[in-house]
Amino acid sequence: MNSTAQHLPLAMQALRAWAAGAPLILDVSPGEREAMARLRIETAFEDPAAPSPFQSLYRIVFARQRAAAEAVRADLARLSTPSRFYKGAAIVQDVLGGEPFSLMRDVDLVVPSDRASLARAVLRHHGFRQADFDTAERALRSYDPLKVAAYEDDSYELYAFSRIERFPLPELLAGCPELWQRAPIWLDGDEVLLLVTLDVHLRAAQDIPAEHLWSGPEDRPFVDPSVEAWLLATRYYLDIARQRPRPVLRDLFYLARLFPQAEIDRCVALATRHDSLPAMFYTYEFLRRLGMPGAALPETVLTDGNRRNDFGWQYGRLWGGVDGAPSLAA
Known part of the structure; x- marks a missing residue:
């Protein structure tokens, strides 16, 4: 087992605490910090x-x-x-x-x-x-x-x-x-x-128009959180499903704070329009079951939508688990 994999339980513990809104504050060893650096979450444990x-x-x-x-x-x-x-x-x-x-x-x-x-x-x-x-x-x-x-x-x-x-x-x-x-x-x-x-x-992706990046007031200095949440959940989920290198957990920490500030109905509408409902459902529900605040998404979000990009539950694979509903989050 490599050093990063050895420290994944600690990363999982930190993600669960972060999702619930109570960051895990503790002193980490040099080896733990180096492993967390490779996951890009090395100061998620700090006050x-x-x-x-x-x-x-x-x-x-x-x-x-x-x-x-x-x-x-x-x-x-x-x-x-x-x-x-x-x-x-x-x-x-x-x-x-x-x-x-x-x-x-x-x-x-x-x-x-x-x-x-x-x-x-x-x-x-x-x-x-x-x-x-x-x-x-x-x-x-x-x-x-x-x-x-x-x-x-x-x-x-x-x-x-x-x-x-x-x-x-x-x-x-x-x-x-x-x-x-x-x-x-x-x-x-x-x-x-x-x-x-x-x-x-110039736009979010080859197949996604730029209009979404410009939603909201014209003088807004940041892309809207609902758009960020939908796009980031889609990228992250599809990278895991397609087995592209994605050991970086920072994006999940981002999403655990993005989703509560986003308009989830809008995220679902964007995902529906761009055939990314599975990514939205699985990512949101994974984090919610870790403790992230928010109402559950009904499974009809999946069954009523286009499932062309549905690769099932993928997030257990980050910690060496098996595919399936994230009981590991319990």
Whole structure:
């Protein structure tokens, strides 16, 4: 059994507590923390009022990432181009009170597809490049423009934009070597090197129109929680069902707080429209049976809808269980 699998019961315990609204606050061992880091939930055990150096670092990193994104959004607004935070960056700010509980590797933004060229120009003005990071050289490596064009020609997003920021090593984080050399941060002498990456989305997916990302008041800075919940539940469930690598549990922690703030009837309506009712039903019911507040979804949600993407209960597989209703949540 690998170390991550060995610590999955602890992760399950934390998810159950988180879903019920009473986070599991405890001291974890270095081995447990490393395992939780691979699941992207390493500070889900912490008291925000008494942050560890890890949580302090994540706050610093996210503050700088958010500031970079806000500067881009401000220039886009001056050019009459709307934008919104999307996915993790939206959830952390809109639902979690600005508290990330792992390193945010990038920040996702949504812009209208007909303003993609303008968004690209604004990002370049702010020092961002469509380039990959060379960890050995600690520098950005230019990407082949033809490959960028090919990627964007068949994608719902632009190729990622990155820039490097450097800032002095904060005193409270000195002497914590285990914090460094993990994307997107590296220690370089007495400076911190931060790779700030912005992902610009033009729509949610190839087969989902952009209109859902723009629902709600025009000046709303975040994608609506109901839309986020439906999209994230769909992505997560289908990735597990199709056996794509998805050991990251952070998304389930996100969903356990997203669903209570979402309009569940609206989530179901969106799932009905886009043939994703099974993902919505199984994900919501899994978390609800863990203790997440909310009314039960009737099984008629499944039987009355399109079951083309119905792969049954999948979530037991995350903990090495068998398919079936999540009795493991009891």
